[in-house]
Amino acid sequence: xxxxxxxxxKSLIExxxxxxVPVGSRQLAKGAGLNISPATVRNVxxxxxxxxxxxxxxxxxxxxxxxxxxxxFVDALLRVVPLSPESHxxxxxxxxxYIPDTEQVLHAATEVLSELTHMAGFVRVPRRANRTLRHVxxxxxxxxxxxxxxxxxxxxxxxxxxxxxxxxxAAELNQAANFFNESYGGRPLQEVIxxxxxxxxxxxxxxxxxxxxxxxxxxxxxEEDQQRMLIEGEFQLLDLPELAGSERLRELLNAVRQKRDLxxxxxxxxxxxxxxxxxxxxxxxxxxxxxxxxxAPYVVDGEVLGVLGVLGVIGPMRMPYQQIIPLxxxxxxxxxxxxxxx
Numbered sequence: 001x002x003x004x005x006x007x008x009x010k011s012l013i014e015x016x017x018x019x020x021v022p023v024g025s026r027q028l029a030k031g032a033g034l035n036i037s038p039a040t041v042r043n044v045x046x047x048x049x050x051x052x053x054x055x056x057x058x059x060x061x062x063x064x065x066x067x068x069x070x071x072x073f074v075d076a077l078l079r080v081v082p083l084s085p086e087s088h089x090x091x092x093x094x095x096x097x098y099i100p101d102t103e104q105v106l107h108a109a110t111e112v113l114s115e116l117t118h119m120a121g122f123v124r125v126p127r128r129a130n131r132t133l134r135h136v137x138x139x140x141x142x143x144x145x146x147x148x149x150x151x152x153x154x155x156x157x158x159x160x161x162x163x164x165x166x167x168x169x170a171a172e173l174n175q176a177a178n179f180f181n182e183s184y185g186g187r188p189l190q191e192v193i194x195x196x197x198x199x200x201x202x203x204x205x206x207x208x209x210x211x212x213x214x215x216x217x218x219x220x221x222x223e224e225d226q227q228r229m230l231i232e233g234e235f236q237l238l239d240l241p242e243l244a245g246s247e248r249l250r251e252l253l254n255a256v257r258q259k260r261d262l263x264x265x266x267x268x269x270x271x272x273x274x275x276x277x278x279x280x281x282x283x284x285x286x287x288x289x290x291x292x293x294x295x296a297p298y299v300v301d302g303e304v305l306g307v308l309g310v311l312g313v314i315g316p317m318r319m320p321y322q323q324i325i326p327l328x329x330x331x332x333x334x335x336x337x338x339x340x341x342x
Contacts (some may be wrong), residue, residue, distance in 0.1 A: 018319045022062030062247040067280025083326040109335045115232025119315030124137040124266045124310040125228035136180045138173040229259045251287040292317045296332035300339045
């Protein structure tokens with residue numbers, strides 16, 4: 001692509017991002033700042049359309065970028081601006097101070113991303129398979145009902161009601177908890193499950209029902225990891241003119257609610273330490289074909305959580321990438337710092 005075509009493509013995309021409407025040759029000739037005629041601009045635009053960078057949504061209505069055009073723009077023409085002082089201060093205020101609860105930190109990151117971008121913000125919750133078991137408690141509620149409480153080293157708490165065949169005393173439950181914690185405490189959650197499965201096959205102890213229920217609770221925690229994703233501001237997607245009133249919008253909102261396919265996409269974006277973009281059809285996920293996803297993994301205590309967490313935004317392809325990219329990257333850094341302290 002020669003320099004004139006690059007300049008015109010950059011100007012067209014910037015105008016379309018700003019206004020959200022197709023850009024005509026006369027408008028582009030005026031806005032590009034080049035001393036060339038609208039006829040020359042039309043010829044260049046026709047070439048760019050033939051090469052797949054532009055498309056005409058309607059006859060004589062000007063042109064808009066394709067996902068290929070946006071990709072070339074981001075990779076070759078975009079100059080990312082530093083994070084604004086106002087955005088940095090807001091991120092520091094919301095994420096830069098000590099928050100003891102991991103879920104609160106993650107919710108804060110998701111909310112501030114949505115607030116600053118006016119898009120749907122998301123956080124892929126850190127996987128718990130690598131968390132270690134801190135302790136388990138068994139509490140008697142009513143006769144033949146026991147509450148099992150699972151606590152990990154990062155403060156994850158899960159509980160489950162267990163119904164037993166016989167009433168168990170507080171002393172018996174305390175004995176079971178002590179046995180469980182001495183045998184499995186301090187081990188990774190995945191390892192706890194594996195050892196419990198083995199031990200229960202070899203034992204027929206009266207406490208087996210309690211131990212088996214605790215194992216199942218741990219398995220449920222790991223299974224939930226498949227969909228552990230927080231999303232804020234999905235209602236912002238309703239304001240996208242590209243999707244307004246379309247079947248694609250319904251598909252996108254349904255995908256956001258279901259989360260499973262989105263989680264799979266995000267897991268693939270955690271392989272590395274850089275900001276990643278999925279523009280339009282690049283995601284391979286039909287409901288996102290008119291959207292872009294900007295994501296970044298976050299780091300805790302110097303460990304790249306490519307296996308644990310990622311955050312970002314879902315918005316229109318015509319988003320202001322030069323502002324969104326540093327915002328997602330900056331939020332990822334501050335989230336990692338906050339989680340290191342929590």
